[in-house]
Every structure is written in C-alpha cells, then in structure tokens.
Amino acid sequence: MPELPEVEAARRAIEENCLGKRIKNSTVADDPKVIDGVSPSDFEASIVGKRIVAAHRKGKNMWLQLDSPPFPSFQFGMTGAVYIKGVAVTKYKRSAVKDTDEWPSKYSKFFVALDDGLEFSFTDKRRFAKVRLLDDPVSVPPISELGPDALVDPMAVDEFCNSLSKKKIGIKALLLDQSFISGIGNWMADEILYQARIHPQQSASSMSKENCSTLVKCINEVTNSAVGFDADSLCFPVEWLFHFRWGKKPGNVNGKKIEFITAGGRTTAYVPELQKLCGDQALKEAGKPSKGIDRGNPDDDVEKIGNEDEATNSKVVKCTKISGAKKISKKWSSKAENSGDANDKYSMKTSRANNHPKKESSPSVDDSVDDKDGDAKSFKKISKAKKPSNKKLSPKVEGLDNSENDSDTVDRSKKTRGAKNPRILRKTNEDNENETENQRKQTRGKNSAKRNREESNDYEDKVNEEMNGKQMKGASSAKKTVASGQSRKQQRAKAI
Known part of the structure; x- marks a missing residue:
C-alpha cells in the first residue's frame, strides 16, 4: 500500500520528467467514486493547455502545481500509483499495472499527454483513491488537516515528548493518525516500532523521554532510508521486519519469532521477545489469569x-x-x-x-x-x-x-x-431419582393391575347376577305354564 516513500517516489518521477512541459491532451475516467466533485469534461477542460510548474507532496497526498489554478490533487488510497510511459518507476506490492499491460491501463483514472510526447497516468485498481481539482490544495481538506510531514518536517525530541504526554492511546494508533504526523502507514509504523523496541500497544503518555528519543530517531531513519532507496523494497536492509511481515504468516526476523495482533485497528506484526509492554501495562499483563482453568482441590468441599x-x-x-x-x-x-x-x-x-x-x-x-x-x-x-x-x-x-x-x-x-x-x-x-422413578412406575403398575382386577370382578359379578335373574325368570314362567295347564285339565274334567 502506498505510504510516504511510495508517494514521494511518484512525486520525484514527475518532477524529474514532466516539469516545464505543457499538457496537450487529458482523459479523465467517468468514475465519481474516484473523481471527486467534478465531471470528467470539466476536469479535462480546466487543465489542458497549462504547463506543469511543480509537483508537491504532504503525507500520502500529492498535487501538481500548474501555471494557473485549479490544480489536480491525488490521494493515493490503497492502490493508487503513477506510471510514466517509457520511464521506470517504483512499483509496490499492491500496484496492479504491469509493463506488458495495455496503455493507458484499464485502471487509469487520470491520463495526460504532454507536448513533447511523454505520457503519464494515475491508476487505481481498487478505487479507494481520490482525484480532485482544487484551487488551493493546502488550504482545504484533506491536506489542510494533516500533521507535520514525517520527511519534510521532522519533530524535535522535546516537542515530540510533550505531544505524546497528552495522548492516552496506543503508540501505533498515534503514529497512524495523519493529523498527528503525516505519511506513516501500517508497514512503516511496524518497522519503526520494531527498530525502536517498543510494543505497538504501549500507551503513548506512559513512554519515557528515553523511549521518545529513540522513537524519533527511528522515525527519521526508516523514513529517510525508504525514501533514499526510492521506495524499492528489494533494496531495503535485509534485517528489516518489512521483508517478513506480509500475509500474517508465521516467521522469524533475525532469529526472533514474529507474531500478529491488532493495534490501531490494523493488523500488526511485532516481535514479543524484543517489544515488551512497560510500566503499569506490563504489571496488568502479568496479572492476567492464565488460559487454564483452576478447578481447585476436590477434597475441599x-x-x-x-x-x-x-x-x-x-x-x-x-x-x-x-x-x-x-x-x-x-x-x-x-x-x-x-x-x-x-x-x-x-x-x-x-x-x-x-x-x-x-x-x-x-x-x-x-x-x-x-x-x-x-x-x-x-x-x-x-x-x-x-x-x-x-x-x-x-x-x-x-x-x-x-x-x-x-x-x-x-x-x-x-x-x-x-x-x-x-x-x-x-x-x-441421580441414582436416587432413578430409583424413586422406578418405584413410582412399579406403584402405578400395581395400582393399574389392581384396578383391572377389581373391574374384572365387578364385571363377572354383574354377569352372574344377570344369569341368575334370567334363570329365576325362566323357572317362574315354567311354573306358571304348568299351573295353567293343570287348571285347564281340571276345568275340562269338571265339565265332563
């Protein structure tokens, strides 16, 4: 991702190849997400025919000074990059344009052809960059809100210490704050803190003057070294953390293990053996309980x-x-x-x-x-x-x-x-509950069987009573029939 060294390399490339030349033709992409606040046609009409006087940078922002305003301004975002046709420029890890790709690239957002035939383009694959047309870039956001530039305006040790004493956030989060110091991004902050042997989550206000002095020294050394190598990472010193921090892959730097945490809202590579918390934060860290669970002595009830x-x-x-x-x-x-x-x-x-x-x-x-x-x-x-x-x-x-x-x-x-x-x-x-439940089931079963027997006995008694009643009715009817037969015989006999 472009940080101060990469943007400074782009500025220097334009300064070395494009100053004093007039813009003959321009093509601005119809992409309102990147081209901010102006239509492509108005943008093109405002810069064609003008001469490039200077190229300026502050933090991660660059703008071209023309012979009259307005001036094109570039905020590089995550994948913004400047390419000059026929000129070797510095490439970085997320630069998506290759030398063999079409020209201008399909990712081009701002293309310029100069009067001597030279062409350059600002590209952005992921579309997080911003290209603006401003009358005075320094007096309006985002440039007006930036803190001192890490390269051009290095802070004195006393000034830096006084500023840190008022900040209660983690030191990496503070370095990433562009309103505090501009130009430092994620990889630069990791490299600076590694070389200063400072933990990324160390509170800024808790740092000693000695640590502040070391940090200022490392900011200047890392910034000047990266810019001196024209942001070419292949030329960075081999002992730098930069070469081992990418992809969150486990690794070692100078024989020390690299670990990853989140600090300042960003993925952070650091070396725990060398970068340790100090003061109250160290005591709090030491007082944290271990991950294991103390189950106590089972003999103590x-x-x-x-x-x-x-x-x-x-x-x-x-x-x-x-x-x-x-x-x-x-x-x-x-x-x-x-x-x-x-x-x-x-x-x-x-x-x-x-x-x-x-x-x-x-x-x-x-x-x-x-x-x-x-x-x-x-x-x-x-x-x-x-x-x-x-x-x-x-x-x-x-x-x-x-x-x-x-x-x-x-x-x-x-x-x-x-x-x-x-x-x-x-x-x-549990055993007692199971035993109690079994007893209840047995009791219910016995009660149910008892009720069934009682119902069965009641039914048998009822059937017997009905049978006895029928038999008695049959016997009485038979007696009546016999008696009536005998009475009829007697009546006939009397009649005879």
Whole structure:
C-alpha cells in the first residue's frame, strides 16, 4: 500500500520528467467514486493547455502545481500509483499495472499527454483513491488537516515528548493518525516500532523521554532510508521486519519469532521477545489469569453462598466448610425445598443429602444448627477437624467378627468422604431419582393391575347376577305354564 516513500517516489518521477512541459491532451475516467466533485469534461477542460510548474507532496497526498489554478490533487488510497510511459518507476506490492499491460491501463483514472510526447497516468485498481481539482490544495481538506510531514518536517525530541504526554492511546494508533504526523502507514509504523523496541500497544503518555528519543530517531531513519532507496523494497536492509511481515504468516526476523495482533485497528506484526509492554501495562499483563482453568482441590468441599440470589431469597445459607459428613435437620430441608429456588445449589445439595439413609455423624464434627423459633437461618462455620480413627468410630464388639466390623467402618468412612465430593453427590442423587422413578412406575403398575382386577370382578359379578335373574325368570314362567295347564285339565274334567 502506498505510504510516504511510495508517494514521494511518484512525486520525484514527475518532477524529474514532466516539469516545464505543457499538457496537450487529458482523459479523465467517468468514475465519481474516484473523481471527486467534478465531471470528467470539466476536469479535462480546466487543465489542458497549462504547463506543469511543480509537483508537491504532504503525507500520502500529492498535487501538481500548474501555471494557473485549479490544480489536480491525488490521494493515493490503497492502490493508487503513477506510471510514466517509457520511464521506470517504483512499483509496490499492491500496484496492479504491469509493463506488458495495455496503455493507458484499464485502471487509469487520470491520463495526460504532454507536448513533447511523454505520457503519464494515475491508476487505481481498487478505487479507494481520490482525484480532485482544487484551487488551493493546502488550504482545504484533506491536506489542510494533516500533521507535520514525517520527511519534510521532522519533530524535535522535546516537542515530540510533550505531544505524546497528552495522548492516552496506543503508540501505533498515534503514529497512524495523519493529523498527528503525516505519511506513516501500517508497514512503516511496524518497522519503526520494531527498530525502536517498543510494543505497538504501549500507551503513548506512559513512554519515557528515553523511549521518545529513540522513537524519533527511528522515525527519521526508516523514513529517510525508504525514501533514499526510492521506495524499492528489494533494496531495503535485509534485517528489516518489512521483508517478513506480509500475509500474517508465521516467521522469524533475525532469529526472533514474529507474531500478529491488532493495534490501531490494523493488523500488526511485532516481535514479543524484543517489544515488551512497560510500566503499569506490563504489571496488568502479568496479572492476567492464565488460559487454564483452576478447578481447585476436590477434597475441599466449599459450598458457596447464594450471593446472586440474595435479592430474591432472604434465607441464604452461609458459607460452610465441612471436613466430615453433613447432618442437616429435616425442618431446614423441607423449608429449603419449599422456597421454590431451583437455582439454589445448597438447596439441591440439601435435598440430595436427605434422600440418603440417615448416617451417624463423626463425634469430632460440630453438627449444631441454629434452629431458633423453628427457622434454621444459618449454619455455624465449622472448622476442619482431624478425622477420628476407625477404632473410635467402630469399637470392637464381643461376640462379633471384628474384621467384618472394621471393614464396615472403612466402608462408612469411604462413603462419608465420598459425600464431600460434588461429583459423587450428584451421581448419588441421580441414582436416587432413578430409583424413586422406578418405584413410582412399579406403584402405578400395581395400582393399574389392581384396578383391572377389581373391574374384572365387578364385571363377572354383574354377569352372574344377570344369569341368575334370567334363570329365576325362566323357572317362574315354567311354573306358571304348568299351573295353567293343570287348571285347564281340571276345568275340562269338571265339565265332563
């Protein structure tokens, strides 16, 4: 991208080849994005017939002084470049025009033919440049807003230090600010800071006078060297960062690793081993936590109080550190569950603990709970105590196998220690929930089977009742039929 050395090389090429010559013909592209504020025809009419008196530059801007105003002005942008037919000019990485391309190039935005037959063109492939026609380029933006030129108006050390003391932004961002110092672009800022051994994000106001002096020296050296080589990067010193910074590819310069960060809104190449933060910024950087996560000691069961829920839940369990098994009152458990705070981790742990069979706690642990007026508000802070020996927890009993008793004690102590581990507690709770759900399913299945049996029995009883009713009706009707038959026989007999 064209910076001060590249624009200065273009200015010198025009100064050496075009001064004193008259513009015979001109072609201005119909591209309002690049040709700013004037139509192509008006632009061409304003400069044809005029003589080129001088070529000027400030920062990354160049303008041609003609024998009368207005003057063409060029802001190079990202890919702006000047080419003179038949003259070798400096090319840089993003210059898109080749010697074998058509002339003038299809990317030409401003073309001039001089009275001696020489032709030159300003090209811009990516169309970020600006070509203007100004009566007094120095008195209007953008040139009027530029700071001192890094080549023509180098700042004195004291002036530079005083200016930096008022700036609280990063030093690279400040170097890129064209209103502070004009002409320095991205690659120049990286090179200057590398040679000065200054971190790109170092605050400008925090820099010592010694660092300021070194920075001024490096600005002058890099600028003058690049301009002295006519911006030809192949001639730059081999130890420069310039040769290794492109493409964000990992690499080394003079045996030191290059890394990339964003500073001043731009991709920045620097060498961490040589360019380190100083002062308070270094302390802040050293105090930053590492990327790894400290998961703590799983043997320490620290239940954090619900400070986040303090605004919504007035009953907050105080932080309790327990070295042995936990013993929690049923009353507190029921109140914690009824509070409806599903996010309260302690309430969840309490409900899990109550799902286990009640165990006899260690006699060395203080299990006392403040349950005054029936409301358990807080647990006493329990200090760690030495674990009692297995003999105290499990004394030998006459008539029993003491080895079995000891193994049972060891199992209980393992379970007690396991209760302190949140993972084990969580797993146990899940198992209890699964077991409870299975019991519910079994209960529902039994109830369903019972209802089915009862319905089946009711149906059988109803069928039996209907069958009995039909049989009784049939027997009574038969008796009536027999009785009526006998009565008819008797009547006939009497009649006979």
